[in-house]
Structures are given as C-alpha cells and as structure tokens.
Amino acid sequence: MIKRNLNDLLSFVTVAREGSFTRAAAHLGVTQPALSQAITSLENRLKIRLLTRTTRSVSPTVAGERLLLAIGHRFDEIETELEILTELREKPAGTVRITSGDHILRTTLLPKLTPLMHQYPDIKIEFNVNYGFTDIVAERFDAGVRLGDTIDKDMIAVPIGPQLRMAVAASPAYFSQNPPPLTPRDLMQHSCINVRMVSGGGLYVWDFEHQGKQVNVRVDGQVIFNTSLHVVDAALAGHGIAWLPEEEFSPYLSEGKLVRVLEEWCPPFAGYYLYYPSRRQPSPAFSLVVDALRVKGASMRIAGSEA
DSSP states (O other): OHHHHHHHHHHHHHHHHHTOHHHHHHHHTSOHHHHHHHHHHHHHHHTSOOEEEOSSOEEEOHHHHHHHHHHHHHHHHHHHHHHHGGGGSSSOOEEEEEEEOHHHIIIIIHHHHHHHHHHOTTEEEEEEEOOSOOOTTTTTOSEEEEEGGGOOTTEEEEEOSOOBOEEEEEOHHHHHHSOOOSSGGGGGGSBBOEEBOTTTSOBOOEEEEETTEEEEEOOBOSOEESSSTTHHHHHHTTSOBEEEEHHHHHHHHHTTSSEEEOGGGOOOBOOEEEEEETTOOOOHHHHHHHHHHSOTTOOOEETTEEO
16 A cells, blocks of 8 residues: 555656646656546545546646655755765766756856766766756755855855956948947947747846946847847847947957947956755765856855855
C-alpha cells in the first residue's frame, strides 16, 4: 500500500506541475492511460477530486493545490539526496538544468562548461533559453542567469562575468542621413530598434546616466523584436539605432560597421550572475558547475547582501 501511494502521489505531483497528462507521462516514462488510472485511483482512495481536467489543460483543484504544496517539495528533496549520493561514486553524475538568455549562453556558459563536460561525461547540462523572469523554483530549474540587479531576494548569486556597459550604435549609412544624437532625449527624433519584454509585453525603456543624472527614454522605430538576438543584424542593415550591452556590438564597432554614440551616458553596471535558491543543498555535479562558471576570486552573495 505504501509503495502504491508513493507512486500515485508522484504521478499526481508530476501532472500538476506539467499541467498535462501527455507531458507528465513522457517525463515519468509511462503510458498516458496508466497515468490517468493512477490519478483516478488516488482520487478514489482519498474520496476527493485533485485535478480539474479540460480538453486543453489540467490544473489542481483547491484540494490538489494544498496537497501539491504539502508534498511536492518532498519529492524534490528525495531527488536531491539521490543526486548527492554520487559523492560516493568515483565521478560525479546527474543533470543540471539552467535557464538563461541566448547571448550569455553562447559567450559564457557553454565555453566555460565545455571543459567540465569533457572531464565528467556523466554530468548532463540542460540549457533553456528564456528571456523572461523565470521562476526557477516553480519551473524546477537548478539555476538561472540574470543581471545582478534583477535577482530576487533569498537567492544565492554567483558572478560569472565582468561588469557590463550598454552601448548605443547604428550603421554609418544611417548616420549619413541622420545627425548623431548628442543627448538621450535626441533619440526620440530617431528611428530606433526596439525590444519587447517577454514578461509584461511592454517595450524596453532605454536607461542612461551621466554625472549622477539619470534619464529614461522611450524610443520609437519601424522594427521591434521580442529578443535581442536580431537587433545587431537590424542595426547593420541600417534600420536605425540600437541599444544593447557593448560586447554584442564590439566586433562591428572595431571594424567600422557600426558607429557608437552617447558613450558618456553609459556607465558600467553589475554583470551576469548565476543564481539559485539559498535553501538548495547542492549536488556534487551542481557544485562543479558553479565553480566552473564563477569568476575567479569573486565571492557569492545572497541577493541584496554580501556572503
């Protein structure tokens, strides 16, 4: 009976988290009818409905939500403890799931973690490219990557790169037809390349600072993207002025394919951090990932304070 209860409870937690019998069945490695039967059996024993099923989605009832909150983290703790047992093996093993943006994945995460993966072939790393403010606890990621000033409280934050600066740039062809802006306010008279935020749906506001004076500008233009991936391409094509971390423009600035303006209005700021819950007990595989990404000599901190 205990074994049956545990299996059915795990089935319930997985379905509730995935919001889908199909995805939950794939995650657990069972058939969808078997999973549905397990949930029905659990509900019959408890004599209460735990999930609301529609043709498009599955969601917990009030009772189901209470049960999920009560037991969901217990399965996470068991999984973590099983991962920690790899300390007793000759080589650490396990899967580490990280969510981040595309640029930092290409320029920092993959280059730094490639030697680790060669050294420890039993460590698997799953990368999730996401530009929104992902709840890594709810989405069951081991860690996320964000700029240092955007990390939630009670998260451990580990610096994985240097300070950054924003840059404002456009093609020589664009500036041959439009006078370069002398102040951030001048950008409102230009065609600018916008990025729409994944969370909230609004357009990014361009932030500037010079000699203690802060200026926020809402720009306009013909081109809008929902990620920064193609902003540089649009700037190179002459669609207008772009605003991104300077490292994304660097090769094109040195080659003269882009021209930088308003540089004095772009001071350095905290760079990228790997962050994860402070209550998380790290597995050996996760600890190796953190050590490989950490900027040498830098200390971790709990968001909002040094540690």
